[in-house]
Amino acid sequence: MSGVNYQNEINSEYDLDAEKLLLFTLENDDIKLEITNLGCSIRAIYAPCKNGVKKNIVTGFSDLSDYKFNKDYFGCILGRFSNRIALGKFVLNGKQVSLSVNDGQNHLHGGFEGFNKKIWDVDSYTKADDQHCLILRYLSEAHEEGYPGNLQVSVKYLLNKKNQLVIEYRAETDSSTPVSLSNHSYFNLSGFENSDVLDHYLYINAEKYLEKNSKNLPTGKIVSVSNTPLDFLNVKKIGDDIDNISFDYGYDHDFVLNKNSSNEIVLAATLKDIVSGRVLNIYTDQPVVHLYSANYLDGSIKGIHGYYKKHAAVALETQLFSDSPNHKNFPNSILEKGEKYLSTTIYEFCVENFK
Numbered sequence: 001m002s003g004v005n006y007q008n009e010i011n012s013e014y015d016l017d018a019e020k021l022l023l024f025t026l027e028n029d030d031i032k033l034e035i036t037n038l039g040c041s042i043r044a045i046y047a048p049c050k051n052g053v054k055k056n057i058v059t060g061f062s063d064l065s066d067y068k069f070n071k072d073y074f075g076c077i078l079g080r081f082s083n084r085i086a087l088g089k090f091v092l093n094g095k096q097v098s099l100s101v102n103d104g105q106n107h108l109h110g111g112f113e114g115f116n117k118k119i120w121d122v123d124s125y126t127k128a129d130d131q132h133c134l135i136l137r138y139l140s141e142a143h144e145e146g147y148p149g150n151l152q153v154s155v156k157y158l159l160n161k162k163n164q165l166v167i168e169y170r171a172e173t174d175s176s177t178p179v180s181l182s183n184h185s186y187f188n189l190s191g192f193e194n195s196d197v198l199d200h201y202l203y204i205n206a207e208k209y210l211e212k213n214s215k216n217l218p219t220g221k222i223v224s225v226s227n228t229p230l231d232f233l234n235v236k237k238i239g240d241d242i243d244n245i246s247f248d249y250g251y252d253h254d255f256v257l258n259k260n261s262s263n264e265i266v267l268a269a270t271l272k273d274i275v276s277g278r279v280l281n282i283y284t285d286q287p288v289v290h291l292y293s294a295n296y297l298d299g300s301i302k303g304i305h306g307y308y309k310k311h312a313a314v315a316l317e318t319q320l321f322s323d324s325p326n327h328k329n330f331p332n333s334i335l336e337k338g339e340k341y342l343s344t345t346i347y348e349f350c351v352e353n354f355k
Contacts, residue, residue: 021064024125026132026159031349033159034060038067039076039116040136040155042185044304045165047349050277055191057278059313060304068117072294072301072308073184076116077155078109080140080147081333082182083254083290083322086217090325092148092176092334099146106217109184111145115153116184123154131160142175149175149337163349171341179335180320181343186294186313187280189273192305197293197314198239201272204232204289206255210321214247220327222256230255235270238293238314249295250311254288254322262287262331265344269316274354281348284318287331291316318345 023043026033032054034044043060059074061067070076088099088107100111109116120136127133133156140151156168169181188197209230211221225231229241230253242250259266268289271280282289292315299309324330335341 022122023064024134026134026157028159028161028163031159031163033165035134035157036064036067037120037122037136038064039070039118040120041067042075042183047278048351050351050353056304057187057189057191059186059308062304070116072297073109073116074303075185078182078184079115079153080110080151081178082109082180082317082319084108084217086323086326088146097146097148104215113145131158133158147177149173149177151177151179153181165347167345169341169343171335173335174337176334176336178325178333179341180333182317182319183345184315184317186315187271188313189271189278189280190276195309196311198237198242198311200238200314201235201274202232202238203235203270204255204291205258205267205269207233207258208256210254210256212253216252218254218321218323218327220329242293250293251291252295254290256288259287268318271314271316277351277353279350279352281350282316282318283346283348285344286318286320288319288321289316290319
């Protein structure tokens with residue numbers, strides 16, 4: 001595994017069983033990524049502006065051990081189930097399953113010790129002229145955080161010469177279990193030259209979103225974004241309507257993507273910073289992109305860029321419907337024995353000269 005950097009060796013209070021935390025680099029002429037095996041987390045993405053200056057455009061921690069206490073899920077993999085499950089309960093094959101409850105009365109992003117806090121095993125780390133690739137694996141044992149079945153998971157990070165980061169998620173189980181995997185990177189395309197992303201322009205390819213209640217849970221209704229602050233079909237600044245969101249301190253919503261088929265890879269969203277010229281296109285085969293505008297960052301968390309404040313960055317999480325095990329009208333999220341979970345999301349990094 002040439003090129004592996006040993007950033008830290010933890011063997012004390014963090015209960016990492018003396019396992020080494022690893023930092024991997026994937027890079028081409030334009031883009032450089034740093035990924036750690038703690039949480040399978042993206043620590044940094046260096047991307048050029050219109051003048052060729054490269055800056056890190058994602059939130060992250062200087063000390064890799066801080067990812068063990070990553071309450072805001074910077075850059076990590078979410079699992080087994082991204083987003084919320086109401087009361088941590090659902091019925092599976094006629095029996096009620098009870099998960100850990102770590103978000104008020106709800107289960108969020110896999111629980112207290114979700115995939116974001118696990119040390120992932122290295123499957124392979126390869127560098128070729130046309131692409132750099134890292135594959136990490138994790139075995140989630142039956143009853144972890146309350147989930148049924150053993151689940152073998154792998155995540156592939158592949159950086160190609162088109163300046164695309166291709167993320168492939170795979171999973172197999174020996175018993176029925178809900179699975180929805182996602183990456184929770186937060187982006188600020190100014191490279192954090194600006195302390196918030198309210199002036200970033202955003203397009204989301206969604207005519208509908210999941211209506212939710214005051215407890216941040218879907219009501220089961222899929223409704224139109226038309227004439228609401230959630231209409232990003234017409235490109236606008238994130239800050240234009242952010243103060244007009246009921247129940248929330250900003251955006252924290254599931255957008256149902258416009259697709260012709262369930263496995264079709266489509267453009268989910270485009271994020272732009274006019275000043276730097278940096279553009280991020282996100283493509284996915286998942287049915288939802290969840291928009292979260294870092295509403296609860298309050299300046300208390302210190303990372304690579306200093307202290308992150310409210311709206312310092314924005315997450316665009318590709319995933320299945322929130323709380324889908326409790327809604328029969330939502331797409332299926334149960335992986336059965338003998339089936340293979342496979343999902344692809346692509347982050348494409350571009351530069352434009354805006355006038």
